[in-house]
Amino acid sequence: MKAFLLGAGLGTRLQPLTHRLPKPLVPFGAQPLIKHAWQACVALGCDDFAVNTHHLPQMWKDPLWGWGCADWEMLPEQGENGEFVEQGNLQGSSIRLFHEPLLLETGGGLRNVRAWMCDDTVLVHNGDIFSTMPLEKLEQAHRQSGFPVTLALRSQGPAKHIAYEEGRVIDIRHMLGKAEGTHVFSGIYCMNAELLDYLPAQNVVSVIPAFLRLAELGKLGCVVIDEGVWFDLGERVSYLQAHQQMMLGDPTHPSANIAADAIIERSFIGAGSVVDAGAVIRDSVLWPMSQVENAAYLQSCIGYSGYPITGTHHDADL
Numbered sequence: 001m002k003a004f005l006l007g008a009g010l011g012t013r014l015q016p017l018t019h020r021l022p023k024p025l026v027p028f029g030a031q032p033l034i035k036h037a038w039q040a041c042v043a044l045g046c047d048d049f050a051v052n053t054h055h056l057p058q059m060w061k062d063p064l065w066g067w068g069c070a071d072w073e074m075l076p077e078q079g080e081n082g083e084f085v086e087q088g089n090l091q092g093s094s095i096r097l098f099h100e101p102l103l104l105e106t107g108g109g110l111r112n113v114r115a116w117m118c119d120d121t122v123l124v125h126n127g128d129i130f131s132t133m134p135l136e137k138l139e140q141a142h143r144q145s146g147f148p149v150t151l152a153l154r155s156q157g158p159a160k161h162i163a164y165e166e167g168r169v170i171d172i173r174h175m176l177g178k179a180e181g182t183h184v185f186s187g188i189y190c191m192n193a194e195l196l197d198y199l200p201a202q203n204v205v206s207v208i209p210a211f212l213r214l215a216e217l218g219k220l221g222c223v224v225i226d227e228g229v230w231f232d233l234g235e236r237v238s239y240l241q242a243h244q245q246m247m248l249g250d251p252t253h254p255s256a257n258i259a260a261d262a263i264i265e266r267s268f269i270g271a272g273s274v275v276d277a278g279a280v281i282r283d284s285v286l287w288p289m290s291q292v293e294n295a296a297y298l299q300s301c302i303g304y305s306g307y308p309i310t311g312t313h314h315d316a317d318l
Contacts, residue, residue: 042133145167
């Protein structure tokens, strides 16, 4: 199965962090957020990936902040709208970057990779989602239903916009007037190329009109997967909370240099970071190569800029 990872958003909800990196490359734990999505798809058996890019596209190939692909090459093919395509390799996976100079939105981005998609089943995964859900349940439900699309839903979450009955979505945000939402769309779904037939004709378009049309026809499948954890990391509050709840691996990277009397509590310290004497860091995240100077105090902060951090800060992006 192929996987399409959505990486082209502007990341406005996560600014100013996304002034430095595209949202899917923002560090989560010891690696870019999107690499967790890639690992989940690989575990499902995916080895052929497409990613759409728009904001700061050069960072995807950056040796420090990119996601570690090797052997990048420009391909002779183009996207549906003439955008250039590059290909790299990541531990046996083929990764194609479809650059969108004009942001095509979620539906236009799908249409843009039509040639790569062929007639295969594609797992679509939003670039700002972290999940340990068993995605094999989604793949199985999609295969058994025969529908063009199957959405992965959660019972709990902040945006219960999906109403469903017997494995089919019947309404989204009550836009069809059938039912109020009871479940959260996880941002992960399986699809076939038939979905593209239901998109409006314009190049820049959301996928939601196609979802609504399929729901009207009784052809928008869904499956509730409440196992595992799920975070939408598109906002700083959820980004900090997810770090504190997950603490992926060692919360202090082995290459970080922490003074003996520094206090680190419920915080993630990225690779190569330096925390000087007397510093106190609580409920915070330091990106790789951060520097916290003598006696600085950080509470619920994100160190992302690369500039030395001094003084006392609460709920700040530094």
